Amino acid sequence: xxxxxxxxxxxxxxxxxxxxxxxxxxxxxxxxxxxxxxxxxxxxxxxxxxxxxxxxxxxxxxxxxxxxxxxxxxxxxxxxxxxxxxxxxxxxxxxxxxxxxxxxxxxxxxxxxxxxxxxxxxxxxxxxxxxxxxxxxxxx
Amino acid sequence: xxxxxxxxxxxxxxxxxxxxxxxxxxxxxxxxxxxxxxxxxxxxxxxxxxxxxxxxxxxxxxxxxxxxxxxxxxxxxxxxxxxxxxxxxxxxxxxxxxxxxxxxxxxxxxxxxxxxxxxxxxxxxxxxxxxxxxxxxxxx
DNA sequence: CTAAATGCTCAAGCGACTAGAGGATCAAGT
DNA sequence: ACTTGATCCTCTAGTCGCTTGAGCATTTAG
Numbered sequence: 001x002x003x004x005x006x007x008x009x010x011x012x013x014x015x016x017x018x019x020x021x022x023x024x025x026x027x028x029x030x031x032x033x034x035x036x037x038x039x040x041x042x043x044x045x046x047x048x049x050x051x052x053x054x055x056x057x058x059x060x061x062x063x064x065x066x067x068x069x070x071x072x073x074x075x076x077x078x079x080x081x082x083x084x085x086x087x088x089x090x091x092x093x094x095x096x097x098x099x100x101x102x103x104x105x106x107x108x109x110x111x112x113x114x115x116x117x118x119x120x121x122x123x124x125x126x127x128x129x130x131x132x133x134x135x136x137x138x139x140x
Numbered sequence: 141x142x143x144x145x146x147x148x149x150x151x152x153x154x155x156x157x158x159x160x161x162x163x164x165x166x167x168x169x170x171x172x173x174x175x176x177x178x179x180x181x182x183x184x185x186x187x188x189x190x191x192x193x194x195x196x197x198x199x200x201x202x203x204x205x206x207x208x209x210x211x212x213x214x215x216x217x218x219x220x221x222x223x224x225x226x227x228x229x230x231x232x233x234x235x236x237x238x239x240x241x242x243x244x245x246x247x248x249x250x251x252x253x254x255x256x257x258x259x260x261x262x263x264x265x266x267x268x269x270x271x272x273x274x275x276x277x278x279x280x
Numbered sequence: 281c282t283a284a285a286t287g288c289t290c291a292a293g294c295g296a297c298t299a300g301a302g303g304a305t306c307a308a309g310t
Numbered sequence: 311a312c313t314t315g316a317t318c319c320t321c322t323a324g325t326c327g328c329t330t331g332a333g334c335a336t337t338t339a340g
Contacts, residue, residue: 038318059241286312286337304317
Protein backbone atom coordinates (compact mmCIF):
# COMPACT_ATOMS: atom_id res chain seq x y z
CA UNK A 1 0.00 0.00 0.00
CA UNK A 2 2.91 2.36 -0.75
CA UNK A 3 2.65 5.39 -3.03
CA UNK A 4 -0.96 5.83 -4.06
CA UNK A 5 -2.39 8.19 -6.68
CA UNK A 6 -3.97 11.55 -6.02
CA UNK A 7 -7.38 10.15 -6.91
CA UNK A 8 -7.04 7.39 -4.33
CA UNK A 9 -6.06 9.96 -1.72
CA UNK A 10 -9.07 12.06 -2.67
CA UNK A 11 -11.33 9.06 -2.19
CA UNK A 12 -9.68 8.13 1.11
CA UNK A 13 -9.94 11.60 2.61
CA UNK A 14 -12.93 13.24 0.97
CA UNK A 15 -10.72 16.10 -0.20
CA UNK A 16 -11.14 16.88 -3.87
CA UNK A 17 -8.25 16.32 -6.26
CA UNK A 18 -7.75 20.00 -7.18
CA UNK A 19 -7.86 20.92 -3.50
CA UNK A 20 -5.05 18.48 -2.75
CA UNK A 21 -2.96 20.09 -5.48
CA UNK A 22 -3.90 23.47 -4.06
CA UNK A 23 -2.70 22.48 -0.58
CA UNK A 24 0.60 21.49 -2.11
CA UNK A 25 0.81 24.84 -3.89
CA UNK A 26 0.30 26.81 -0.70
CA UNK A 27 2.63 24.61 1.32
CA UNK A 28 0.22 22.83 3.65
CA UNK A 29 1.27 19.55 2.07
CA UNK A 30 4.86 18.73 1.12
CA UNK A 31 5.68 18.73 -2.59
CA UNK A 32 4.56 15.29 -3.71
CA UNK A 33 6.89 12.74 -5.26
CA UNK A 34 6.20 12.02 -8.91
CA UNK A 35 6.16 8.92 -11.05
CA UNK A 36 8.16 8.74 -14.27
CA UNK A 37 5.13 10.08 -16.08
CA UNK A 38 4.90 13.06 -13.75
CA UNK A 39 2.00 11.89 -11.60
CA UNK A 40 1.91 12.68 -7.90
CA UNK A 41 2.22 9.83 -5.45
CA UNK A 42 1.37 9.82 -1.76
CA UNK A 43 2.14 7.79 1.33
CA UNK A 44 0.14 7.16 4.49
CA UNK A 45 1.61 10.13 6.38
CA UNK A 46 0.38 12.63 3.81
CA UNK A 47 -3.06 11.09 3.89
CA UNK A 48 -3.22 11.60 7.67
CA UNK A 49 -1.99 15.13 7.31
CA UNK A 50 -4.62 15.81 4.70
CA UNK A 51 -7.38 14.42 6.88
CA UNK A 52 -6.22 16.67 9.65
CA UNK A 53 -6.31 19.72 7.38
CA UNK A 54 -9.77 18.84 6.17
CA UNK A 55 -11.24 18.43 9.64
CA UNK A 56 -9.53 21.50 11.00
CA UNK A 57 -10.82 23.62 8.11
CA UNK A 58 -14.24 22.13 8.65
CA UNK A 59 -14.05 23.28 12.25
CA UNK A 60 -13.39 26.83 11.17
CA UNK A 61 -9.65 27.07 11.73
CA UNK A 62 -7.86 29.42 9.37
CA UNK A 63 -5.19 27.97 7.14
CA UNK A 64 -2.58 29.89 9.09
CA UNK A 65 -3.69 28.30 12.38
CA UNK A 66 -3.56 24.89 10.75
CA UNK A 67 -0.09 25.62 9.49
CA UNK A 68 0.98 26.39 13.06
CA UNK A 69 -0.56 23.22 14.46
CA UNK A 70 1.10 21.18 11.72
CA UNK A 71 4.40 22.84 12.50
CA UNK A 72 4.03 21.81 16.13
CA UNK A 73 3.55 18.29 14.90
CA UNK A 74 6.42 18.47 12.41
CA UNK A 75 8.99 19.77 14.87
CA UNK A 76 8.16 18.16 18.20
CA UNK A 77 11.48 19.23 19.69
CA UNK A 78 11.02 22.96 19.42
CA UNK A 79 11.51 25.25 22.37
CA UNK A 80 9.03 24.90 25.19
CA UNK A 81 7.96 28.53 25.31
CA UNK A 82 7.24 28.64 21.61
CA UNK A 83 5.17 25.48 21.51
CA UNK A 84 3.50 26.44 24.73
CA UNK A 85 2.40 29.89 23.62
CA UNK A 86 1.11 28.73 20.26
CA UNK A 87 -0.67 25.74 21.74
CA UNK A 88 -2.23 27.73 24.58
CA UNK A 89 -3.57 30.23 22.10
CA UNK A 90 -5.28 27.53 20.12
CA UNK A 91 -6.43 25.80 23.27
CA UNK A 92 -8.32 28.92 24.32
CA UNK A 93 -9.85 29.20 20.89
CA UNK A 94 -10.85 25.55 20.89
CA UNK A 95 -12.45 25.89 24.32
CA UNK A 96 -14.47 28.84 23.13
CA UNK A 97 -15.62 26.97 20.06
CA UNK A 98 -16.68 24.02 22.18
CA UNK A 99 -18.58 26.28 24.58
CA UNK A 100 -20.46 27.98 21.78
CA UNK A 101 -21.21 24.75 19.96
CA UNK A 102 -22.52 23.22 23.18
CA UNK A 103 -24.83 26.20 23.70
CA UNK A 104 -26.03 26.03 20.12
CA UNK A 105 -26.51 22.29 20.39
CA UNK A 106 -28.72 22.63 23.45
CA UNK A 107 -30.92 25.16 21.70
CA UNK A 108 -31.29 23.26 18.45
CA UNK A 109 -31.97 20.11 20.47
CA UNK A 110 -34.71 21.91 22.35
CA UNK A 111 -36.25 22.95 19.07
CA UNK A 112 -36.22 19.38 17.84
CA UNK A 113 -37.78 18.13 21.07
CA UNK A 114 -40.48 20.79 21.02
CA UNK A 115 -41.17 19.90 17.42
CA UNK A 116 -42.14 16.39 18.39
CA UNK A 117 -44.98 17.56 20.60
CA UNK A 118 -46.68 19.90 18.20
CA UNK A 119 -45.11 23.03 16.95
CA UNK A 120 -41.99 24.92 17.82
CA UNK A 121 -42.94 27.26 20.61
CA UNK A 122 -40.06 29.67 20.62
CA UNK A 123 -36.77 29.73 18.85
CA UNK A 124 -33.91 31.18 20.76
CA UNK A 125 -31.12 30.12 18.45
CA UNK A 126 -30.04 33.70 18.01
CA UNK A 127 -29.95 34.48 21.70
CA UNK A 128 -28.05 31.35 22.58
CA UNK A 129 -25.09 32.10 20.36
CA UNK A 130 -25.61 35.79 20.01
CA UNK A 131 -25.70 37.13 23.53
CA UNK A 132 -24.98 34.29 25.89
CA UNK A 133 -21.41 33.91 24.75
CA UNK A 134 -20.70 37.50 23.87
CA UNK A 135 -18.92 38.06 27.16
CA UNK A 136 -16.36 35.39 26.34
CA UNK A 137 -15.24 37.36 23.41
CA UNK A 138 -14.88 41.05 24.12
CA UNK A 139 -11.82 42.02 22.12
CA UNK A 140 -11.05 40.07 19.00
CA UNK B 141 -31.20 53.18 22.88
CA UNK B 142 -33.34 52.91 19.73
CA UNK B 143 -31.96 53.04 16.20
CA UNK B 144 -28.18 53.09 16.39
CA UNK B 145 -25.70 53.71 13.58
CA UNK B 146 -23.84 51.06 11.64
CA UNK B 147 -20.59 52.05 13.35
CA UNK B 148 -22.12 51.52 16.79
CA UNK B 149 -23.37 48.12 15.71
CA UNK B 150 -19.91 47.26 14.42
CA UNK B 151 -18.42 48.19 17.79
CA UNK B 152 -21.07 46.28 19.71
CA UNK B 153 -20.67 43.08 17.71
CA UNK B 154 -17.11 43.05 16.45
CA UNK B 155 -18.40 42.74 12.88
CA UNK B 156 -16.84 45.26 10.53
CA UNK B 157 -18.96 47.97 8.94
CA UNK B 158 -18.56 46.76 5.34
CA UNK B 159 -19.35 43.22 6.46
CA UNK B 160 -22.62 44.39 7.97
CA UNK B 161 -23.53 46.03 4.68
CA UNK B 162 -22.49 42.85 2.90
CA UNK B 163 -24.80 40.74 5.09
CA UNK B 164 -27.63 43.05 4.17
CA UNK B 165 -26.77 42.67 0.48
CA UNK B 166 -26.87 38.89 0.63
CA UNK B 167 -30.01 38.79 2.73
CA UNK B 168 -28.70 37.52 6.05
CA UNK B 169 -29.77 40.78 7.63
CA UNK B 170 -33.02 42.57 6.76
CA UNK B 171 -32.73 45.72 4.66
CA UNK B 172 -31.92 48.41 7.23
CA UNK B 173 -34.07 51.44 7.85
CA UNK B 174 -32.49 54.71 6.80
CA UNK B 175 -32.33 58.18 8.28
CA UNK B 176 -33.34 61.22 6.23
CA UNK B 177 -29.74 61.48 5.10
CA UNK B 178 -29.71 57.88 3.92
CA UNK B 179 -27.77 56.32 6.80
CA UNK B 180 -28.63 52.86 8.03
CA UNK B 181 -30.11 52.48 11.51
CA UNK B 182 -30.36 49.33 13.59
CA UNK B 183 -32.33 48.04 16.56
CA UNK B 184 -31.45 45.50 19.25
CA UNK B 185 -32.89 42.53 17.33
CA UNK B 186 -30.59 43.07 14.38
CA UNK B 187 -27.61 43.33 16.71
CA UNK B 188 -28.45 39.91 18.21
CA UNK B 189 -28.94 38.46 14.77
CA UNK B 190 -25.58 39.81 13.71
CA UNK B 191 -23.83 38.40 16.74
CA UNK B 192 -25.35 35.04 15.94
CA UNK B 193 -24.13 35.19 12.35
CA UNK B 194 -20.66 36.15 13.49
CA UNK B 195 -20.32 33.29 15.97
CA UNK B 196 -21.83 30.74 13.63
CA UNK B 197 -19.44 31.72 10.83
CA UNK B 198 -16.62 31.57 13.31
CA UNK B 199 -17.64 28.02 14.11
CA UNK B 200 -17.38 27.02 10.49
CA UNK B 201 -21.04 27.01 9.50
CA UNK B 202 -21.71 27.88 5.88
CA UNK B 203 -23.80 30.94 5.15
CA UNK B 204 -26.51 28.68 3.82
CA UNK B 205 -26.67 26.72 7.10
CA UNK B 206 -26.86 29.98 9.02
CA UNK B 207 -29.65 31.13 6.76
CA UNK B 208 -31.57 27.97 7.61
CA UNK B 209 -31.01 28.35 11.34
CA UNK B 210 -32.12 31.97 11.15
CA UNK B 211 -35.20 30.92 9.22
CA UNK B 212 -36.05 28.47 11.99
CA UNK B 213 -35.82 31.35 14.39
CA UNK B 214 -37.78 33.73 12.16
CA UNK B 215 -40.68 31.39 11.56
CA UNK B 216 -41.14 29.44 14.76
CA UNK B 217 -44.53 28.11 13.67
CA UNK B 218 -43.42 26.20 10.62
CA UNK B 219 -44.38 22.58 10.10
CA UNK B 220 -42.89 20.12 12.53
CA UNK B 221 -41.32 17.84 9.98
CA UNK B 222 -39.56 20.68 8.25
CA UNK B 223 -38.09 22.23 11.36
CA UNK B 224 -37.27 18.80 12.69
CA UNK B 225 -35.37 17.62 9.65
CA UNK B 226 -33.38 20.81 9.29
CA UNK B 227 -32.59 20.99 12.98
CA UNK B 228 -31.63 17.31 13.24
CA UNK B 229 -29.26 17.72 10.35
CA UNK B 230 -27.51 20.59 12.07
CA UNK B 231 -27.60 18.79 15.39
CA UNK B 232 -25.65 15.89 13.92
CA UNK B 233 -23.17 18.30 12.41
CA UNK B 234 -22.79 20.17 15.69
CA UNK B 235 -22.23 16.92 17.59
CA UNK B 236 -19.51 15.94 15.18
CA UNK B 237 -17.82 19.30 15.49
CA UNK B 238 -17.90 19.05 19.28
CA UNK B 239 -16.44 15.55 19.16
CA UNK B 240 -13.60 16.61 16.91
CA UNK B 241 -12.86 19.74 18.87
CA UNK B 242 -12.80 17.78 22.09
CA UNK B 243 -10.31 15.32 20.61
CA UNK B 244 -8.16 18.15 19.30
CA UNK B 245 -8.37 19.93 22.63
CA UNK B 246 -7.12 16.89 24.50
CA UNK B 247 -4.14 16.56 22.22
CA UNK B 248 -3.14 20.20 22.24
CA UNK B 249 -3.57 20.19 26.03
CA UNK B 250 -1.27 17.22 26.30
CA UNK B 251 1.31 19.07 24.25
CA UNK B 252 1.09 22.06 26.55
CA UNK B 253 1.39 19.88 29.64
CA UNK B 254 4.37 17.99 28.22
CA UNK B 255 5.93 21.30 27.36
CA UNK B 256 6.02 22.28 31.01
CA UNK B 257 8.22 19.35 31.95
CA UNK B 258 10.91 19.74 29.35
CA UNK B 259 10.25 19.31 25.69
CA UNK B 260 7.36 18.04 23.71
CA UNK B 261 7.82 14.31 23.45
CA UNK B 262 5.50 13.45 20.63
CA UNK B 263 2.90 15.39 18.76
CA UNK B 264 -0.14 13.48 17.68
CA UNK B 265 -2.26 16.39 16.58
CA UNK B 266 -2.61 14.95 13.13
CA UNK B 267 -3.62 11.50 14.28
CA UNK B 268 -6.14 12.82 16.73
CA UNK B 269 -8.19 14.70 14.17
CA UNK B 270 -7.04 12.88 11.10
CA UNK B 271 -7.77 9.26 11.79
CA UNK B 272 -9.54 9.01 15.10
CA UNK B 273 -12.66 10.72 13.86
CA UNK B 274 -12.52 9.58 10.26
CA UNK B 275 -15.05 6.84 10.97
CA UNK B 276 -17.66 9.40 12.03
CA UNK B 277 -17.52 10.88 8.64
CA UNK B 278 -17.46 8.28 5.87
CA UNK B 279 -19.62 9.86 3.19
CA UNK B 280 -19.81 13.61 3.08
C1' DC C 281 -17.81 77.03 12.00
C1' DT C 282 -14.44 74.22 10.65
C1' DA C 283 -12.09 69.68 10.79
C1' DA C 284 -12.09 64.97 11.96
C1' DA C 285 -15.03 61.15 12.04
C1' DT C 286 -18.42 58.57 10.11
C1' DG C 287 -21.44 57.45 6.54
C1' DC C 288 -22.68 56.35 1.54
C1' DT C 289 -21.82 53.75 -3.16
C1' DC C 290 -19.22 51.34 -6.27
C1' DA C 291 -15.29 48.74 -7.85
C1' DA C 292 -11.38 46.01 -7.11
C1' DG C 293 -8.71 42.68 -4.31
C1' DC C 294 -7.93 38.53 -1.50
C1' DG C 295 -8.15 33.74 0.71
C1' DA C 296 -9.50 29.33 -0.09
C1' DC C 297 -11.14 26.80 -3.03
C1' DT C 298 -13.77 24.90 -7.50
C1' DA C 299 -14.59 24.19 -12.30
C1' DG C 300 -13.21 23.85 -17.05
C1' DA C 301 -10.26 23.52 -21.24
C1' DG C 302 -6.91 20.99 -23.58
C1' DG C 303 -3.77 17.40 -23.64
C1' DA C 304 -0.98 13.18 -21.87
C1' DT C 305 -1.14 8.54 -19.75
C1' DC C 306 -2.80 4.43 -17.75
C1' DA C 307 -5.82 0.12 -17.16
C1' DA C 308 -9.15 -3.02 -18.93
C1' DG C 309 -11.38 -5.43 -22.22
C1' DT C 310 -11.34 -7.54 -26.98
C1' DA D 311 -1.96 -4.80 -30.14
C1' DC D 312 -5.53 -1.59 -29.83
C1' DT D 313 -8.93 1.28 -28.44
C1' DT D 314 -11.64 3.59 -25.16
C1' DG D 315 -12.69 5.47 -20.86
C1' DA D 316 -10.93 6.87 -16.52
C1' DT D 317 -7.44 9.50 -14.38
C1' DC D 318 -3.71 12.46 -14.52
C1' DC D 319 -1.30 16.83 -15.82
C1' DT D 320 -1.10 22.31 -16.22
C1' DC D 321 -3.19 26.53 -16.64
C1' DT D 322 -6.78 29.92 -16.54
C1' DA D 323 -10.96 31.62 -14.82
C1' DG D 324 -14.83 31.67 -11.63
C1' DT D 325 -17.09 31.55 -6.86
C1' DC D 326 -17.84 32.61 -2.01
C1' DG D 327 -17.30 35.44 1.78
C1' DC D 328 -15.57 39.00 2.89
C1' DT D 329 -11.96 43.34 2.90
C1' DT D 330 -9.94 47.47 1.12
C1' DG D 331 -9.96 51.69 -1.16
C1' DA D 332 -11.55 55.76 -3.94
C1' DG D 333 -14.47 59.60 -4.09
C1' DC D 334 -18.03 62.17 -2.11
C1' DA D 335 -21.76 63.60 1.53
C1' DT D 336 -23.16 64.25 6.33
C1' DT D 337 -22.44 64.58 11.34
C1' DT D 338 -20.44 65.80 15.39
C1' DA D 339 -16.84 67.54 18.58
C1' DG D 340 -13.89 71.30 19.61
